[in-house]
Amino acid sequence: MKLESQTREKLLKAAKTEFMEKGYAKASLRSICKQADVTTGALYFFFQDKEDLFGSLVEEPLNQMHMYMKQHYMWELQELNNSPMDKCDFSEDSKTALMIVSYMFQFHDAFVLLLTKANGSKYENCTDEFVKLTEAHYRIFADRMSIYYKTDRVDDYTIHWLAHLQIFSFVQLITHNITREDAIKQMDTIVKFMISGWFGIYKQ
Amino acid sequence: MKLESQTREKLLKAAKTEFMEKGYAKASLRSICKQADVTTGALYFFFQDKEDLFGSLVEEPLNQMHMYMKQHYMWELQELNNSPMDKCDFSEDSKTALMIVSYMFQFHDAFVLLLTKANGSKYENCTDEFVKLTEAHYRIFADRMSIYYKTDRVDDYTIHWLAHLQIFSFVQLITHNITREDAIKQMDTIVKFMISGWFGIYKQ
Amino acid sequence: MKLESQTREKLLKAAKTEFMEKGYAKASLRSICKQADVTTGALYFFFQDKEDLFGSLVEEPLNQMHMYMKQHYMWELQELNNSPMDKCDFSEDSKTALMIVSYMFQFHDAFVLLLTKANGSKYENCTDEFVKLTEAHYRIFADRMSIYYKTDRVDDYTIHWLAHLQIFSFVQLITHNITREDAIKQMDTIVKFMISGWFGIYKQ
Amino acid sequence: MKLESQTREKLLKAAKTEFMEKGYAKASLRSICKQADVTTGALYFFFQDKEDLFGSLVEEPLNQMHMYMKQHYMWELQELNNSPMDKCDFSEDSKTALMIVSYMFQFHDAFVLLLTKANGSKYENCTDEFVKLTEAHYRIFADRMSIYYKTDRVDDYTIHWLAHLQIFSFVQLITHNITREDAIKQMDTIVKFMISGWFGIYKQ
DNA sequence: TATGAATGAGTCTTCATTCAT
DNA sequence: TATGAATGAAGACTCATTCAT
Secondary structure (H helix, E strand, O other): OOOOOHHHHHHHHHHHHHHHHHHHHHOOHHHHHHHHOOOHHHHHHHOOOHHHHHHHHHHHHHHHHHHHHHHHHHHHHHHHHHOOOOOOOOOOHHHHHHHHHHHHHHOHHHHHHHHHOOOOOOOOOHHHHHHHHHHHHHHHHHHHHHHHHOOOOOOHHHHHHHHHHHHHHHHHHHHOOOOHHHHHHHHHHHHHHHHHHHHHHHOO | OOOOOHHHHHHHHHHHHHHHHHHHHHOOHHHHHHHHOOOHHHHHHHOOOHHHHHHHHHHHHHHHHHHHHHHHHHHHHHHHHHOOOOOOOOOOHHHHHHHHHHHHHHOHHHHHHHHHOOOOOOOOOHHHHHHHHHHHHHHHHHHHHHHHHOOOOOOHHHHHHHHHHHHHHHHHHHHOOOOHHHHHHHHHHHHHHHHHHHHHHHOO | OOOOOHHHHHHHHHHHHHHHHHHHHHOOHHHHHHHHOOOHHHHHHHOOOHHHHHHHHHHHHHHHHHHHHHHHHHHHHHHHHHOOOOOOOOOOHHHHHHHHHHHHHHOHHHHHHHHHOOOOOOOOOHHHHHHHHHHHHHHHHHHHHHHHHOOOOOOHHHHHHHHHHHHHHHHHHHHOOOOHHHHHHHHHHHHHHHHHHHHHHHOO | OOOOOHHHHHHHHHHHHHHHHHHHHHOOHHHHHHHHOOOHHHHHHHOOOHHHHHHHHHHHHHHHHHHHHHHHHHHHHHHHHHOOOOOOOOOOHHHHHHHHHHHHHHOHHHHHHHHHOOOOOOOOOHHHHHHHHHHHHHHHHHHHHHHHHOOOOOOHHHHHHHHHHHHHHHHHHHHOOOOHHHHHHHHHHHHHHHHHHHHHHHOO
16 A cells, blocks of 8 residues: 555545536646646646546546446345245345445545546446446346246346436435435335336236 | 528537537537538527527427426326325326427437536536426325325435436436337336336335 | 718617727627617628728717817917017917817717727827827917017927827816816816916926 | 746737737737747746736836825825915925836836726726825815915816826826936926916916 | 628637656 | 646637628
């Protein structure tokens, strides 16, 4: 773990403020440097360019989240394969959601930047990545349910939409100014709603 | 004498392309003019400024949609008031959704611009307006259901989230490249999902 | 006298307003046309260019004033030559001043434009013309007094400054928002002051 | 390490030339940069905007002059209050004038810019400030004289005009191309003229 | 008489980035 | 480590003027 330079820290702090206020595209490096009481050159010593600066604020939480989700979904898949064919519930969903929300709140600002202020940067479509992961998982799960309930296969668009809906709901939780506790409470409602919704699709 | 100036049309076409590609903020008027093979001055003869140009592509469908939604919700409210207290269903929802989706597809590009490319313009929060309208309507409907099912009042945040979810689902329909027909089919699934979700919230 | 077109009149009126507000340089022909509810082309039918438009508002009063002053000074010169050598007073000055102020008030707006709003146009140094005329007259008068009072010749710079002072005082009268009556009253003070000042220069 | 950046100096020099030639409004930053052989960006590194560039040429002398005048007038006021009631002369006026003219010549160009080339900038009415200061002082002095000579109070418009006349005379001195020495000589005439003029107003 | 579309050089200003020191 | 001067292209927008109709 490297000893963090004070200048670098000042820059990161100022950058966070600026990006939060104006979003990636409209943020001004000049303005960040001034706020950090640091020269332009200094910024370019610590960061390659604007994108790198933004990345320094969000990359790690983003990658971690990806990893967590992948691992979690892999584990759930195993569970599913090991369980008897007639077991087909959403019991794990609350836990998954709790994990995701918890992690998001741990790096609250990074995720706000990532999910609502990244327009113009290479992260602007980062939501899609989360959607893709979730989508893959939902695809498998949905097929399992189709077999179990003997219904038609749910089409890909619907799966995509459902995944997007799920991610969107998480995004909402950190976008709106609520506390971690309220978010978790709210998450319960979300999960309840989503599960009921899923069953609705399978019902005739 | 051409009723619609050819230059104006060329500009609008080029503008649409540019805004679609880069979004409002990053779009360049210079680039638009070049693409339209027209001088800067010409653009400013037809449009007041960048925002006016964008508005010309977007304003009318937006206003119409607002009007339609307001009218529709008002009408539904009356229906609700006139119906017996024990009637409490979602029968109108499909129709509402159909109307909205139909209108959106009629001005497909305008709504794509409005809902996903307006960042930086005065329309950047236009989704919120739709959410607000829907929210108000949901609030009333939810209270009615609470009374009917003798459950606790659904809290405001949940109502807000539900409205946002609904709008988000519509936005998805025109954002993803699907035909009007597929969108309408998809919409059925959405409505089914949403209704089931609603009931899920009221269930113990 | 030509039958004045209504459009031309509207343009002149709008132009006067615009020039008064913003001055020649910052005035916008577009803005004038819009205010006059007339197209750009129309303006260029009636006027050659911006300068011509401005000129149409001020040229005539300007020329008239020049003529009046020239004539008046010529007449005064004759009077001076015809009068006995020991007559050397300022008795005519009040009349001259009255004439000038009266004429200025008759075309009040034109002179305000000319004297305070002409920056950027060919009239921007029009004051100098008036100064020159007055200067020439003062030169002669001062020399006469020098001979009479047996003093040194008043140097050219002083003459120039005195002429400028005189003109400046007139300009002040129409620049500040006072009525014609108050201006004339004020003019008496000015003349009294100026004459006393003159004598002060000749005194030891 | 140069204390005064050469580029900044070049810019200031070019700016002075340009402003002198065309006045604030018509001066072009592009032209200034070209003349200084410097890029646009460089200008904006040293100066915030056009007004700041102009201000850098002008602000300090302006403020100093204000201070000097205020201090001087305050001092004169004290003198007046401490002196016997029958003392009522203009003995200080020459000194005041000398000070003002001296200071103006010390920053000759700055005052030319300020007084004749500032149209369009925030300094365009700076003359008025000087007039106001002088006016306030004249008001007091005139009232004193009225009491002493037992005449009617001189009205405000006259006081304003006199102050303006005084300032105008100073402006003339640096506007016309004369040396500091000639200006000081000339100033004597001006003071003599003004004093005689004042008395003229009080005479019957 | 008048329209109104079109020109194109010009305005000030902002920006991310570079580099010698 | 950091400075701070400098780049130069690009941004939106304004303007007086022209001209075919």
